[in-house]
Amino acid sequence: MVTAEYSAHHLQVLEGLEAVRKRPGMYIGSTDSRGLMHCLWEIIDNSVDEALGGHGNRIDVVLYRDGSVEVRDQARGIPVDIEPRTGLSGVEVVFTKLHAGGKFGGGSYAASGGLHGVGASVVNALSERLDVEVDRGGKTWAMSFHRGEPGLFADSGEPRPDSPFTPFRDRSELRVVGKAKKGVTGTRIRYWADRQIFTKDASFTSDELVQRVRQTAFLVPGLEIVVRDERGEESVESVYRYDGGISEYVEFLAPDTAITDTWRLTGTGTFTETVPVLQPTGAMIPTDVERECHVDVALRWGTGYETVCRSYVNIIATPKGGTHQQGFEQGLMKVLRTQVEQNARRLKVGNDKLDKDDILAGMSAVLTVRLSEPQFEGQTKEVLGTPAVKQIVASVVTKELAARFSSAKRDDKAQTALLLDKVVSEMKARISARSHKETQRRKNALESSSLPAKLVDCRSNDVNDSELFIVEGDSALGTAKLARNSEYQALLPIRGKILNVQKASVSDMLSNAECASIIQVIGAGSGRSFDIDTARYGKIIMMSDADVDGAHIRTLLLTLFFRYMRPLVEEGRVYAAVPPLHRVVVINPGSKPNETIYTYSEQELHQLLAKLTKSGRKWQEPVQRYKGLGEMDAEQLAVTTMDRAGRTLRRVRVQDAEAAASVFELLMGNEVAPRRDFIVSSSDSLARERIDA
Structure with missing residues (x-):
């Protein structure tokens, strides 16, 4: 006991x-x-x-x-x-x-x-x-x-x-x-x-x-x-x-195609700290101690605009940063601002100044510092507080990065030139977006003449109540027009599969008609300039067929939202409609009208039919299998998929989007070898009945 x-x-x-x-x-x-x-x-x-x-x-x-x-x-x-x-x-x-x-x-x-x-x-x-x-x-x-x-x-x-x-x-x-x-x-x-x-x-x-x-x-x-x-x-x-250490880690973390190699910036610095030292007698005596701080940074820039930065102290993650991250950003700012000023004529920057976000856009970095007895804020160690580390890290980053820019090697010259072009283009995009926002008043659906002609808008101006259905194909659009509630449900048809934005550049994405239409209709911009407060709809609902192609289209759309309109996903405003797979008409005896039951998976259908058989009830053969949204009539689509009273929506979360993005990179990205390995290793586990053919 x-x-x-x-x-x-x-x-x-x-x-x-x-x-x-x-x-x-x-x-x-x-x-x-x-x-x-x-x-x-x-x-x-x-x-x-x-x-x-x-x-x-x-x-x-x-x-x-x-x-x-x-x-x-x-x-x-x-x-x-x-x-x-x-x-x-x-x-x-x-x-x-x-x-x-x-x-x-x-x-x-x-x-x-x-x-x-x-x-x-x-x-x-x-x-x-x-x-x-x-x-x-x-x-x-x-x-x-x-x-x-x-x-x-x-x-x-x-x-x-x-x-x-x-x-x-x-x-x-x-x-x-x-x-x-x-x-x-x-x-x-x-x-x-x-x-x-x-x-x-x-x-x-x-x-x-x-x-x-x-x-x-x-x-x-x-x-x-x-x-x-x-x-x-x-x-x-x-x-x-x-x-490979943190250089290999940066390659693992980076979400985009590289424009620079992974650069390694290393160095050390010393500082003096007064700390209470425990004596053999048990007394605590303040003593000046000289500390050594080792700095090791791996970083690279890519074509995207996302920033991935991980910081560590003695291999303990500091997700909320601290003095080492402040020093890192200070060193980056100092070197790149100096380089842009020295190349101002070639880069055509005028009097504009680089912002921190311009430099961090597209950067993937791992920052590690190693020192004895670091000062953290709280036992959870999420923020480094040792003040002297800031200047040591800034000094190491400034010295090492400046050496890279002054290097005579051909590769270093080419990559630093590309980096300067990138940060300046980010600066110009930021300034342009800000001036556009200041001069353009936001137009609602009735005032706007520039919205795509194919948009079937709703009457309500209440953002919280409105819904935008992104519909696969014109055939489904016709049915959806009759099934929707025009007061608060808008429809935007897309033709088949949109651009794979996982591989495409930002300019390719913006010039793609389908992607541009979606961004234009939502009305909140894209990328770093995305402002969720100006989004025109409270819910964005992807409505595609319940087959392999429909799943592919949802994944493509999800990747577009995750990469260029992520706040929508983070706030839980992106949904997937769940159309039924089967329609079972249960025959009732006598003059009683037949009962219609919808099922959403093969398993659910088999369970329903087994239950009906057990209770001695019959159903019309054959059971209707919906191959696409266009096969439903307006009443069926409204009851099962669009009417708020009876529909089911799947909310897309950030975890879902991250998992989808990583799988999508595997299946649709530039790297062929991992895709081949996946197909070979997974072929045995594929169930043939899952293929809609």
Whole structure:
């Protein structure tokens, strides 16, 4: 039985960890899936810090079916000797004492992601059970904790968090449970998150885990991270290792075709910082310490306008930036403004000044800095606060980028010239869009004479209530005209498949009649100049046939919205209509009128027919299969697809759009080899009945 009493020996320890249990959000941000993942990052980051120090080159992460997770490394192992001030083993200190670890000014870590020394102890406090095993000194040492309190679990078979638990009372015991091979060291931590703390639906997210692990593998060249997920019917294992480092990471992140190579900007700088240093006597004495900051940047520009910038401090992501990102942008601005001024005549810029957005458009970059004891804002480490880093990063970027512009190499000259052309064209587009916005008043549908003739507009001027249906083909348009509510539903027909904007340039997209019509009708611009407040419709609904071609058209449209009108997707204003696949007319006896039932998938049809057969009811044969919207009459289209009372709409989310964009890049992008590999590897899993032929 689990005891509810505190043992006197650990009263102080539990009081410290109780603060974590009472205010978990202060330490992990939240108690949903995000907080659960943050706990896992704390444990993984400790192993990564060891790898950064040159100890171990492999980390295993295992997600078990019972909800527990295990992290294994082959590093030095947590110290098992007695820590003199507390009289506890190193393992117990790390897992029960807040602000205890090897990252406080000692020589254990030159640079690390952990800095507060609370990661492992916080995870322990928020776990129903945590087991740790350490290989060190030829032995395997083990210790278990229940909600932060050390003790013994009486397991019968597999370890379980609800096994009977007995806390240590007089003194703790770090048990020897086996022998380790000579020279073998490492740590294994398995824990079960406490469901008293976390929400019921909190779970480890495979996609988020893979994304973070892949990012770490990019940032630590040579480190191999293995993720095994045993929660499904079959165990799934993925291995991540990248020897190219952040240059390879930039190529992975970049969403467009390159106009420059991936440039690497590296350098170091030093600064002095006054920090309290813990003395052997226990006193904290302010001391001036000289720090070294290593800067490593990989960046490239492409043909698009999206900016992809990832910043890291000691391989910990800082999604909200900080002083290192400010210094990076300052260095970029200084060099490129200087270069544009020096080439003003060739570039025809006049007195106009580059803006930060002009420079960042189309840039993909990974910025990493490495330094001892960085100052973060909060335990979640999303913003770097060390002030001196800003000037060091700015200095490195300025020096290295200026050297690239003054290089005599032919490739460097050609690429820097292309880059200057690009940033200047972005500046001119921004200025042009601003002046156009200032001089042009927004016209509604009745005032506008420039809207496409094929647009069938609605009468309402209420943006929140209005809907634009993008309809596949003129035949469906005729039916849709009769089926719509003309008060608030507008129709725009498109001829077949629009331009594949994944491969096309911005100018090609704007000169394409179908793309231009869609942008013109929505009326909010495109790309960086897109202003969602001026959009003419509250909902944009893609209405295409329920076949392979219809799905392809939806994907093409979705890619257009995602790349050039992304705020529409981010605000949930893009939808896909769901037309039915089948129409089943159920025969009623006597003079009672027949009943019409629509189904939306083959599975739903088979379930309906089985239900009708079981109840002895008959239906008209053959069951009508709609090949396209044009096969429906207006009443059928209205009832099933357009009338708000009975229709179904699928809202497109950003995650959907990102997934579609990546698949679309695979299937329709410029790279042929990945597409060929995909077709070869996936051909066996294709079901012939899914092909609409």
